[in-house]
Amino acid sequence: MGCSSSKDEVPLSERRRAAGVGATERLPYPRKGVGQTERQQSYQAKKAAKESAKTAQPNGDGVLKVDPKVNENGHLMPEEVVKRTSSSIQAKTLHLGNPSKGGPVFKLRYAYLTQRGYYPDDVHKANQDSFSITNKFAGEDTDSLFVVYDGHGKDGDVCAKYARKKLPQAIAKYVRQKRAILYRKQLQSEGKSLKGAFNPAMWPVLDEQTYEEACKAAHEEVNNMMHDDKDIPDNLSGTTAISACFHFGRLTVCNVGDSRAVLGHRVTNSALKNGGSPTNGDSPYDDEEEKVEEGEEPIVKKHKKTGSVVAIPLSRDQTPFRKDERERIKAAGGIVQSVDQMEGEEPMHENWGDMVLGEDIDVQGDPPRVWKEGKDYPGTAFTRSLGDSVADKIGVYAEPEMLTASLTINDEFLVIASDGVFEFMTNQAVIDICSQCDNPLEACQKVVKAAYDQWLVYEDRTDDITIIVCFLECDTPVPENPEGTTAELLDLARDTSGLKPIRKVRKGTGGSMRNLSKKE
Secondary structure, three states: OOOOHHHHOOOHHHHHHHOOOOOOOOOOOOOOOOOEEOOOOOHHHHHHHHHHHHHOEEOOOOOEEOOOOEOOOOOEOHHHHHHOEEEOOOOEEEEEOOHHHOOOOEEEEEEEEEEOOEOOOOOOOOOOEEEEEEEOHHHOOOOEEEEEEEEEOOOHHHHHHHHHHHHHHHHHHHHHHHHHHHHHHHHHHOOOOOOOOOOHHHOOOOOHHHHHHHHHHHHHHHHHHHHHOOOOOOOOOEEEEEEEEEEOOEEEEEEEOOOEEEEEEEEOHHHHHHOOOHHHOOOOEEEEEOOOOOOOOOOOOOEEEOOEEEEEEOOOOOOOOOHHHHHHHHHOOEEEEOHHHHOOOOOOOOOOOOOOOOOOOOOOOOOOEEEEOOOOOEEEOOOEOEEOHHHHOOOOEOOOEEEEEEOOOOEEEEEEEOHHHHOOOOHHHHHHHHHOOOOHHHHHHHHHHHHHHHHHHHOOOEOOEEEEEEEEEEOOOOOOOOOOEHHHHHHHHOOOOOOOOOOOOOOOOOOOOOOOOOOO
């Protein structure tokens, strides 16, 4: 995969650090043609950082660092959590879709929040999560790209930042190339002059297959670039990437790793109870429109809402829990074992199920991992990533799984988040919180708070937590034949494949928690 020989060598210290790689965590030890990218630090976080600097003392390297304050339980004080948090100052609004080129037109309000994790044995560990929000994406005013990256390994933060810089550029490049080529072929077929063929305003919309081909090529290119870059130590480090690409109102989700994209889709209570399609019952919206504030010019109509919002997974965790991923890894020469199995403390088996919710598999937090035959590395608990050059050779590659669908009036929320959110919360639990909030920034804050609290139930540490929440307003009704729309995906809300099992409380952590896998 283009790795230099020096990057293929795995020092002993690296192998020891890699043994027991977590889901996205090792164990304790705007450019032209791309678009406009969000800044990533809030005023509150900057202010808190300045306050910390006033009391910090230089360490042996001359770097100002101060240990965070903790309470009697060893948990961060509230002000310390604030220092580790960056978020939107307020929600922003986009109008996506181009009616002149077909497809749905809708309003999207979004916000983001990222919170650095806390590791008692490494209190100054960098936030290995990252994200990018690119509006006017690939030169198209009504296209946008939202991506969350979750780094892992000693240099996971470096890999995540590299992907944040390179992946939007690569996707934009391939999308623009394919649109330009398509327009050129169109002119040739019509016998027209090719003069002025490079005119983005005239380029056609890419179909589902072609857009996904562009995304796939971009992910693989960035992966190879990361391997080839001598400044990026990715032999036992890498990053996941979950992205939501809006192209003329159509949504394409690309997933590499175990971060997630989840859609909040409203259905009638009767349809949900009877397992029917949302087109088979009463509409979840009353005909009477909600009042809109005077002077406000909505892009879509507002309707009174009834029914329930169900969580539809738009991605599946790529881990060895999945039988298809296990078989692919083994075919590439990898070994799938838990840490206990590798160390001879548990007999060999593959009784991990196929990630069906309700199977309490990961009771001790010892999931199946990917190993090189006869070695104690890399030990990844995911089966796809960007980077991880050693694991790449045994099947942990960067080809994304993709899903494309058109939005409808029933779609109200889109959540893109790292596994810091979903480690101990189900998709439905997250969507339920969003549905109780008035705006996406409030939803980000409440989901992250809930995820953080659950980490403290199960662990003495907390992972990095990053989330982008989008509130959607679309006036496109669900067609009689929902093929190609999100309504076609409704059965995924009942097919729980891809969700992580709920762990039991481990010794020493105390407390108890209701099973979030069951909607209350």
